[in-house]
Amino acid sequence: MFSDPQFWVAVAFFAFIAAVFNPIRKILTTNLDSQIKDIKDKIEEAENLKNETQNTLSEIKQRQNDVQLEIQEIHKEAENKVKQLEKITENKLKDQILKRQVLAEAKIEQLTRDANNSIQSHITSTAIDATISILQQKLNPEEQQKLINKSIQELGSTLKN
Numbered sequence: 001m002f003s004d005p006q007f008w009v010a011v012a013f014f015a016f017i018a019a020v021f022n023p024i025r026k027i028l029t030t031n032l033d034s035q036i037k038d039i040k041d042k043i044e045e046a047e048n049l050k051n052e053t054q055n056t057l058s059e060i061k062q063r064q065n066d067v068q069l070e071i072q073e074i075h076k077e078a079e080n081k082v083k084q085l086e087k088i089t090e091n092k093l094k095d096q097i098l099k100r101q102v103l104a105e106a107k108i109e110q111l112t113r114d115a116n117n118s119i120q121s122h123i124t125s126t127a128i129d130a131t132i133s134i135l136q137q138k139l140n141p142e143e144q145q146k147l148i149n150k151s152i153q154e155l156g157s158t159l160k161n
Contacts, residue, residue, distance in 0.1 A: 002008075139147065 135144070135147070
């Protein structure tokens with residue numbers, strides 16, 4: 001066996017493989033370790049990015065909720081302002097209607113007084129004209145003079161009182 005050249009070729013082969021395997025193993029191990037470290041760093045970076053993204057997402061959701069609440073508050077304020085404006089407008093409208101109603105009633109009363117005065121004036125002038133006409137037809141000049149004198153006396157006594 002020790003004299004067999006095949007045995008020594010095999011031993012030399014195994015020695016060569018052992019001698020070459022150790023540095024190659026170290027090179028491969030170092031290379032694989034650096035790749036594993038790179039992969040772990042990338043995974044850690046990805047996890048950090050994931051955490052940052054989740055934080056950012058939660059902040060965005062919080063802001064969105066805040067904005068929704070703000071929108072609701074603005075909407076409520078707008079509704080309240082609209083109700084207040086409606087009440088103010090309704091009150092102003094009622095006041096205007098009352099003022100116009102009072103003015104209309106005053107105008108109606110004034111027109112009624114004017115119409116009554118016009119009618120009374122017309123009736124009075126018609127009555128006076130009729131009385132004058134009747135008196136001129138029925139009274140002779142002497143009776144007319146007596147009536148004038150009597151009226152003057154009554155007017156004088158009325159003025160004294």
